[in-house]
Amino acid sequence: MRRTAFALLLVSSVALAAPSFAAPKPKPITQTMPFRDATPDPSGIAVGSDGHCSGLLPREAPLVVKLPAAGSFEVSISGFTGEWALQLRSDKDVVLAAQDVAPPEFEKLRIKVRKATTIRVLPCNLVGSPDSVVKTVFTFS
Numbered sequence: 216m217r218r219t220a221f222a223l224l225l226v227s228s229v230a231l232a233a234p235s236f237a238a239p240k241p242k243p244i245t246q247t248m249p250f251r252d253a254t255p256d257p258s259g260i261a262v263g264s265d266g267h268c269s270g271l272l273p274r275e276a277p278l279v280v281k282l283p284a285a286g287s288f289e290v291s292i293s294g295f296t297g298e299w300a301l302q303l304r305s306d307k308d309v310v311l312a313a314q315d316v317a318p319p320e321f322e323k324l325r326i327k328v329r330k331a332t333t334i335r336v337l338p339c340n341l342v343g344s345p346d347s348v349v350k351t352v353f354t355f356s
Contacts, residue, residue: 244353250278250292252299252340252347259300259341260315267300267315268339277304277335278349285329285356290336290349293321297343306333315341327356 252275259270268274282288292301300315301322311334312324322338338347 241355243355244283245351246280247348247350248278250338250347250349251275251345252338253345255297255340255342255345257342259339260298267313267341268302268337270339270341274337274339277337278351280334280336280351280353282328282332282334282353284331285327287325287327287354287356288334289323289325289352289354291321291323292338292347292349294348295340295344295346298341299343299347300339300341302337302339304335304337306335308335 254272256270256272258272259267280288288303290301290303292299298315299322300313301324302313303311303324303326305311312326314322314324316322326334328334336349336351338349340347
C-alpha cells in the first residue's frame with residue numbers, strides 16, 4: 216500500500232514539474248492603413264438589403280485581408296467626420312457583418328472564423344469626409 220501511494224506521489228509530482236510542451240499562442244496580427252472614399256453616397260443608407268454599403272454609386276475597391284487560421288477578426292474605421300459605414304464580406308461576396316453607428320465617431324465590427332479564409336473589408340463614405348483610417352486585428356483561437 217505504501218509503495219503504491221509513494222509511486223502515485225512520485226508520478227504526480229513529476230507531471231507537475233514537467234514543462235508544458237504546448238506551443239505558445241501566436242501574437243495577434245495588427246494592421247493600420249489609410250482608406251479614401253472621395254465620393255460620398257448617401258443612397259447607401261436607404262438602398263440595399265445587405266447593409267449600408269450598397270448604394271447606387273460604385274464602391275471603392277475593398278481591402279482584402281487573408282486570415283491565416285481560426286480566430287477572431289476585428290475591424291474599425293476612424294479618423295473621419297460625417298457619416299461612414301463598415302461592411303465585411305466573404306470571398307464569395309456574402310455579407311458577414313455590417314455596422315453603421317450614430318453618432319458616427321467610429322465604426323467597429325468583430326467576427327469569428329473557424330478556419331483560414333479571406334475577408335473583404337468595405338468601409339463606405341455615406342456623407343462624410345473622404346479620408347479614414349482602417350485598423351484590423353486578428354487574434355488566433
